[in-house]
Amino acid sequence: MKIVIGKGSCGIAAGANKIQRAFEEIFSVKGLDIPIETTGCIGACFLEPIVDVFDDAGNKITFVNVTTDNAREIVEQHIVEKQALKDLQITEADMTMIGKQKRIVLKNSGIINPEQIEDYLAVDGYAAAKKCLTELTPEEIIDTVKIAGLKGRGGAGFPTWFKWNAAYKSPGAVKYMVCNADEGDPGAFMDRSVLESDPHALIEGMLIGARAIGANEGVVYVRAEYPLAIVRLQNAIDQARESGYLGKNIFNTGFDFDLRIKAGAGAFVCGEETALIASLEGERGMPRLKPPFPAQKGYWNKPTNINNVETFANVPWIFRNGGEAYAAIGTKDSKGTKVFALTGKIAHGGLVEIPMGLTLRDVIYDIGGGIKNNKEFKAVQMGGPSGGCVPDSLLDTLIDYGEITRTGAIMGSGGMVVMDETTCMVDMARFFLDFTCKESCGKCTYCRVGTKRMLEILTRITKGLGVDGDIELLEELCYKIKEGSMCGLGQTAPNPILTTIKYFRNEYEDHIYNKKCTARSCKALLTYAISEDNCIGCGSCKKKCPVQAIDGEKKKVHKINQDLCIKCGKCFSVCKFEAVLVD
């Protein structure tokens, strides 16, 4: 018997360490000698903390949303008295959420112990690398990736084989294999989860890629905000080195490859490959013009290949199962699976991995369980600050690089933020512009000044100060910034504005001409009033109002003085009789 606790960052944030301490305490009091093991993230964040109890025959029972009180029940009633405790267990419905996925990248996540290389080896780990190093030539490796049709999962969707081939063909004795783990999209955490839950899959993928291009040195550039990912990856690198999967003469082939971690210091633009290289070299992370491409002149001016975490994590599976098997999954142009971080106003948020070719509706409703609190779906944001908002009418769009791009959004790295009727789309555009404006490196004038000007206009509109011509001015700026920026950050920064204007122009117009925010989210545009029918004159709103804008005698209808009201909404939240109206 053993118990296994899911301890990714999100599990820990939900209280996994507290739960572990509770189990340890109960075990020691009761004198039970049951090992407690760690696993990564299964992806069902809404069920965290998750505890698996394995009986002696290896059968698994999964308990979800475990509290310290539940821990006692699980030990006393389930482990000792052998009761099922059905109401604490994962439900059939939640199981199907996980069952509907196709797991390649997340195959081992939440199942193996990411801190033990033995666990990875037990699921055929490093077998693909062994095959590539001992049986295949670099050309054959690149060819297999070409057959598989793997595209870069970081956002741009560039064919992986093409990049590998360019780096392979590039002359030079010293080459570098770099992994971009600088996952900067606000609302995306796929790569963090892989690093925390299955770090050896990344190492194996990089080893195979390094063999293909002829690199003996690799670097993983990880966001500094991911401390646990750095610890687990470093541990995995050390173990792989001890076991001979990194270092000199790997699999007795004479091939050397070693790997180190470089912690980023917080700059979204470092996701752009030339900026990432500058940052690796200790400089300000500012992009430069291409060509020369990194495959010709990259890290220290040597041929360099850069892929993101998810891309590398696909590679071992491709070699275990064959390029054809991978290409059999998905659509004509988009092969394999894609991991998404499903968040926002979604019922079942978390990490999901699905075969390409499902529709957005499948993901949001079938897997994600639809919208939280029975609200109405409004849009799904894909691709973060470089992406866009896809409306209800396009929910049957296939998950495919080309199809998603046609909506104006992008596949992106995998952020999928679901929004309901209470999300204001103008405010959403403002939110992303605030982000890109802060993250612009400042090199290109259009990006540096343009994002700032657009942010000012959007802020003005959300404050009720929009004027006729603002929408057209925004559109003009959008196209100019796209054309006048050198790197992806500036070229895509206008996307959140363009898609919201395209699909939700009426919301912009409401803000500008009618001074109304239909989502009731832009504070400056709201009016609070008290309903004569519902108000019983209890006085709680009057007491709570920070500016004494509410007047009224006890047991008589109260009134809000609009000249004094600062629209803080405190009266609305405190009223128990639904007497405060917002418009």
Next chain:
Amino acid sequence: MSHETHEHGCGCGCHDEKTNPYEELTPVLEKYADVPGSLITVLQKAQEIYGFLSFDLMRTIALETDISIAKVYGVATFYTQFRFEPIGKYLVMLCQGTACHVNGSERVEEVVMETLNIKEGETTADGLFTLNNVACLGCCSLSPVMMVNDTTYGQLTPDKVKNILAEIKEKNHSQEGQK
């Protein structure tokens, strides 16, 4: 430290102390002396040791690594991780990710600012709390989220935030009392 370039009484502080005030940094500087491109790593380690990068500390790093002070400052100010002011005992990090924004992080921010009476980037007068907005913390399912030092608090509401901050204050008060 190479003092030759500075006149005595230059006002930069390099002659004021005979002992090296950044002794703990010496092994770091030695370790990375021969590794090209290590400036960011050195700055990270320095911040780990001293909590923030003072101008004096950055100048020391510049002199020791033979990198111009302008470049050290340029690199340090480029990245959001680096701080140039000391921080409070408790660093409150408010997540500004998309999921948190959609789920009402703005209200949370207002309440924190109101309760602590500070703005983003500031430290309370008693040196207890510093407020920082951060990009996504990566636990979007618990949004809105904030982190106080190493502890993550999720599914925040205005009341919950007030309680958390009050509890921390209370705990600190009783700890100080014991001392």
